[in-house]
Amino acid sequence: xxxxxxxxxxxxxxxxxxxxxxxxxxxxxxxxxxxxxxxxxxxxxxxxxxxxxxxxxxxxxxxxxxxxxxxxxxxxxxxxxxxxxxxxxxxxxxxxxxxxxxxxxxxxxxxxxxxxxxxxxxxxxxxxxxxxxxxxxxxxxxxxxxxxxxxxxxxxxxxxxxxxxxxxxxxxxxxxxxxxxxxxxxxxxxxxxxxxxxxxxxxxxxxxxxxxxxxxxxxxxxxxxxxxxxxxxxxxxxxxxxxxxxxxxxxxxxxxxxxxxxxxxxxxxxxxxxxxxxxxxxxxxxxxxxxxxxxxxxxxxxxxxxxxxxxxxxxxxxxxxxxxxxxxxxxxxxxxxxxxxxxxxxxxxxxxxxxxxxxxxxxxxxxxxxxxxxxxxxxxxxxxxxxxxxxxxxxxxxxxxxxxxxxxxxxxxxxxxxxxxxxxxxxxxxxxxxxxxxxxxxxxxxxxxxxxxxxxxxxxxxxxxxxxxxxx
Numbered sequence: 001x002x003x004x005x006x007x008x009x010x011x012x013x014x015x016x017x018x019x020x021x022x023x024x025x026x027x028x029x030x031x032x033x034x035x036x037x038x039x040x041x042x043x044x045x046x047x048x049x050x051x052x053x054x055x056x057x058x059x060x061x062x063x064x065x066x067x068x069x070x071x072x073x074x075x076x077x078x079x080x081x082x083x084x085x086x087x088x089x090x091x092x093x094x095x096x097x098x099x100x101x102x103x104x105x106x107x108x109x110x111x112x113x114x115x116x117x118x119x120x121x122x123x124x125x126x127x128x129x130x131x132x133x134x135x136x137x138x139x140x141x142x143x144x145x146x147x148x149x150x151x152x153x154x155x156x157x158x159x160x161x162x163x164x165x166x167x168x169x170x171x172x173x174x175x176x177x178x179x180x181x182x183x184x185x186x187x188x189x190x191x192x193x194x195x196x197x198x199x200x201x202x203x204x205x206x207x208x209x210x211x212x213x214x215x216x217x218x219x220x221x222x223x224x225x226x227x228x229x230x231x232x233x234x235x236x237x238x239x240x241x242x243x244x245x246x247x248x249x250x251x252x253x254x255x256x257x258x259x260x261x262x263x264x265x266x267x268x269x270x271x272x273x274x275x276x277x278x279x280x281x282x283x284x285x286x287x288x289x290x291x292x293x294x295x296x297x298x299x300x301x302x303x304x305x306x307x308x309x310x311x312x313x314x315x316x317x318x319x320x321x322x323x324x325x326x327x328x329x330x331x332x333x334x335x336x337x338x339x340x341x342x343x344x345x346x347x348x349x350x351x352x353x354x355x356x357x358x359x360x361x362x363x364x365x366x367x368x369x370x371x372x373x374x375x376x377x378x379x380x381x382x383x384x385x386x387x388x389x390x391x392x393x394x395x396x397x398x399x400x401x402x403x404x405x406x407x408x409x410x411x412x413x414x415x416x417x418x419x420x421x422x423x424x425x426x427x428x429x430x431x432x433x434x435x436x437x438x439x440x441x442x443x444x445x446x447x448x449x450x451x452x453x454x455x456x457x458x459x460x461x462x463x464x465x466x467x468x469x470x471x472x
Contacts, residue, residue, distance in 0.1 A: 037186030046096035048235035114180010122171035137468035234319035247314035292369035
């Protein structure tokens with residue numbers, strides 16, 4: 001596994017980004033007071049906050065991976081949400097992340113740093129905008145981040161996804177030039193490695209094609225995507241209070257850690273122990289032992305099952321997955337199956353399992369607790385180990401791939417995107433059931449802060465159970 005660069009003062013960087021934005025509100029021409037490297041670092045920290053902080057935790061609750069058991073998070077699990085609940089999350093997306101990514105590109109151009117620096121900024125813009133589009137639907141894009149426009153227009157979700165693909169294409173072209181890298185250490189993800197950033201851009205293209213159910217596009221893009229763990233995009237963390245993993249900060253330090261536990265459904269998929277809350281859900285079989293992954297992901301304490309803050313998923317210095325090799329492998333599996341059929345899907349799934357059989361993305365794992373042998377077609381036939389309920393062979397394979405994505409991408413935003421994207425595929429989808437009522441959440445709400453000040457917010461305002469356009 002790669003050596004991760006520490007963020008020395010995460011909170012201070014976020015504060016400096018906020019100060020930079022405040023200055024811009026007063027003087028929109030003052031774009032280059034901070035060097036590109038400083039703005040880039042701040043953007044990447046803001047992106048970690050968006051992708052792995054409260055936005056991801058909220059999405060995980062709505063996807064059935066976490067359960068809120070007290071205070072505000074209890075309400076989220078009961079789908080009791082208001083527009084003001086999303087004010088801070090919208091700010092995380094547009095101020096701490098997207099606007100700073102725009103400033104990073106502007107600074108790279110004004111300071112004539114070069115194509116790689118600009119390309120990195122564009123990849124970050126695309127990742128952030130794609131995250132916003134996936135969660136909220138229609139969104140400000142072209143006019144977002146322009147302080148001279150107080151009421152930016154909302155563009156259609158499908159239109160935005162198309163523009164994001166174009167942004168990534170431009171980024172790939174710039175990165176391929178190979179010159180004009182950011183200063184050493186300012187890119188805290190990949191330290192300016194242009195080839196790695198190109199692979200990240202292709203995996204993001206594949207992710208967003210998956211969102212829009214363009215499986216041919218997803219397959220083509222993922223074929224050029226992240227090719228190794230070393231080229232994965234992970235957010236680095238350290239052992240100081242201010243640069244700790246955000247899940248560690250929530251579950252180990254903050255006063256709210258008792259508000260959230262891992263759902264019984266999520267835990268049951270990988271829990272090999274006698275105390276498994278739903279034993280029939282366990283994914284283990286003669287070819288699969290999930291003990292190592294369970295121990296990496298979870299621990300049991302006085303509150304219940306929670307993320308492993310000691311030496312696993314939520315450890316203080318655990319790198320946070322943003323765009324990864326494991327995600328790319330599973331895009332190849334799903335898109336390969338949907339485009340080219342059973343054999344292609346099985347082959348790519350087995351590529352993922354071979355990766356996992358050596359420990360994969362798991363940290364500090366006991367090799368004796370890891371087993372992911374290759375599946376064969378007979379395993380998915382009627383009565384096979386992956387088809388005990390006698391569905392079709394094709395459905396059994398797709399079900400396994402989707403469930404593997406759900407487990408592998410635990411605690412991130414993508415499982416919420418998957419649960420909505422596959423909702424109509426009742427035989428193969430991960431069988432999340434509503435915590436209350438008969439409907440699953442379909443979107444984040446537009447925040448009250450935006451409703452109050454932007455006359456272009458969609459009217460009528462969509463509700464929590466209204467599908468976004470790509471999922472209709």
